[in-house]
Amino acid sequence: MRVVLKSIFGSLLPSLATVALVFAIGPGAAMARAPSPLSQDDVAWLRRDGFDLDSATVARYRDLGRSRFLDRQLDDRDGDAMPPQITSLIDSYEVVNTPTEQLLANLRDEQEKIKAMPDGDDKTAAKKAQQEHANLLLQQAQQIELLHAIYGPNQLKEQMVWFWLNHFSVYGAKGRVRWVAADYAQNAIRPHALGKFRDLVMATLQSPAMMEFLDNAQNAKGHVNENYARELMELHTLGVNSGYTQQDVQQLALILTGSGVAPLRERPMLDRHPRVAAQFVRNGLFEFNPMRHDYSDKVLLGQKIKGSGFHEVEQAVDLITRQPACAQFISRKLAAYFVADDPPPALVAKMARTFQRTDGDIADVLRTMLESKELSASYGKKFKDPMQFVVSSVRVAYDGKPIVNARPLINWLNQLGEPVFGRLTPDGWPLDASGWSSSGQMAKRFEIAGAIGTGNNRLLTPEGLPRNGGDFPMLTTRLYYDTFDPYLSTATRDALAKATSQQEWNTFLLSSPDFNYR
Numbered sequence: 001m002r003v004v005l006k007s008i009f010g011s012l013l014p015s016l017a018t019v020a021l022v023f024a025i026g027p028g029a030a031m032a033r034a035p036s037p038l039s040q041d042d043v044a045w046l047r048r049d050g051f052d053l054d055s056a057t058v059a060r061y062r063d064l065g066r067s068r069f070l071d072r073q074l075d076d077r078d079g080d081a082m083p084p085q086i087t088s089l090i091d092s093y094e095v096v097n098t099p100t101e102q103l104l105a106n107l108r109d110e111q112e113k114i115k116a117m118p119d120g121d122d123k124t125a126a127k128k129a130q131q132e133h134a135n136l137l138l139q140q141a142q143q144i145e146l147l148h149a150i151y152g153p154n155q156l157k158e159q160m161v162w163f164w165l166n167h168f169s170v171y172g173a174k175g176r177v178r179w180v181a182a183d184y185a186q187n188a189i190r191p192h193a194l195g196k197f198r199d200l201v202m203a204t205l206q207s208p209a210m211m212e213f214l215d216n217a218q219n220a221k222g223h224v225n226e227n228y229a230r231e232l233m234e235l236h237t238l239g240v241n242s243g244y245t246q247q248d249v250q251q252l253a254l255i256l257t258g259s260g261v262a263p264l265r266e267r268p269m270l271d272r273h274p275r276v277a278a279q280f281v282r283n284g285l286f287e288f289n290p291m292r293h294d295y296s297d298k299v300l301l302g303q304k305i306k307g308s309g310f311h312e313v314e315q316a317v318d319l320i321t322r323q324p325a326c327a328q329f330i331s332r333k334l335a336a337y338f339v340a341d342d343p344p345p346a347l348v349a350k351m352a353r354t355f356q357r358t359d360g361d362i363a364d365v366l367r368t369m370l371e372s373k374e375l376s377a378s379y380g381k382k383f384k385d386p387m388q389f390v391v392s393s394v395r396v397a398y399d400g401k402p403i404v405n406a407r408p409l410i411n412w413l414n415q416l417g418e419p420v421f422g423r424l425t426p427d428g429w430p431l432d433a434s435g436w437s438s439s440g441q442m443a444k445r446f447e448i449a450g451a452i453g454t455g456n457n458r459l460l461t462p463e464g465l466p467r468n469g470g471d472f473p474m475l476t477t478r479l480y481y482d483t484f485d486p487y488l489s490t491a492t493r494d495a496l497a498k499a500t501s502q503q504e505w506n507t508f509l510l511s512s513p514d515f516n517y518r
Contacts, residue, residue, distance in 0.1 A: 050155025258293030453506030
């Protein structure tokens, strides 16, 4: 049974008239409704707070109430604990159980070995094997992020990790980024996702992924590279047209000279330069090499910064992140992700005031937003991006049941055009509906909803084994009746009522406007 998608989405997505979509309801739906469904406001708030719903999230919300629930999330009291099976799956990945420095050292050794090989089939095969290994490490990093998003107990934090990965975007296929992408997400982004914005900027600045992607690893006295300096101000902190000049970019690039990825063999020879040796900085794979730094005095955003080594970098980040333009830029982008494509200026202004008053405390800014009347006025109007769609579909469909193979998640995001670490340019993926609501996008979402709703996927089959088949999730559960069923639109309810099987019903609920909007 097929109906034109436009008849379901109507005026919400008029461009979808050419796409066919079927809605159905299964005969297994005749179960008793929960006695006390959450209010429509509670459900809408929870769906905006996290990657949609699962039973554990709803139970925790019922137990704590919104205020304590939000407090617990913003304080990050639950950490990143996940089901033991998911933790074991993540721990099995090479990119997790091998230190990042060792991964890079192994890469260096492999490259030297390949370089020494004579041209021929063996050298070609060795290069191919190295490429396949690099792709595997990147895929593992992608899977880790998706598994955290699905099973992480603090769903607000998981959304913020995704938000910051997109805001401080790195392209996995460039250079050595594939070897360090997992380290970037877990050690630069995740620990600071709800902390001080200044600390987050410093963590990304010192990460090998960012140094490699935006070329600051090559930025040195006499060979200045402005790429990272420009994006640090334009994309990461201040925003375009915020008042900084090309002169500011040049001065910031000089401040950043000497900051890069640590060499893998030995520390630079500084014995002959005792005056600068004390200014050498090593933090994991980040290195500030004073021999590569321009020690001239600089003027950044109208403020003089005396040539003093790594302290210049810290001063510059402090100065930039305390600019009113930074508070405005970050607040607007957060509101665009959580509230509306074109967020209310009054809300952005309130969030920016909180940002400045708290010296960039991300948790406090989020509290201002999540407790605002503007958020509640926007319920049901924010279209899910592909990451939100895939993660929320699996959360609702499997409801905490551990999957054993995360590769299909990667494939689905690739098909939808939003792979983790897959944005070629440093501006990150679009935050507005226009980037994700084409007819082709919706047709692909319908296919993926079918794969999830019918169980025709490999999520429960260990990688490398034949698919078991036969299992499909049961969406007509207490979670559904407590949260979705009471508030479905008439159009979706009528379409679902035409069901012929549970699998089809699952598929079309996940394809509906009610699910694709939050």
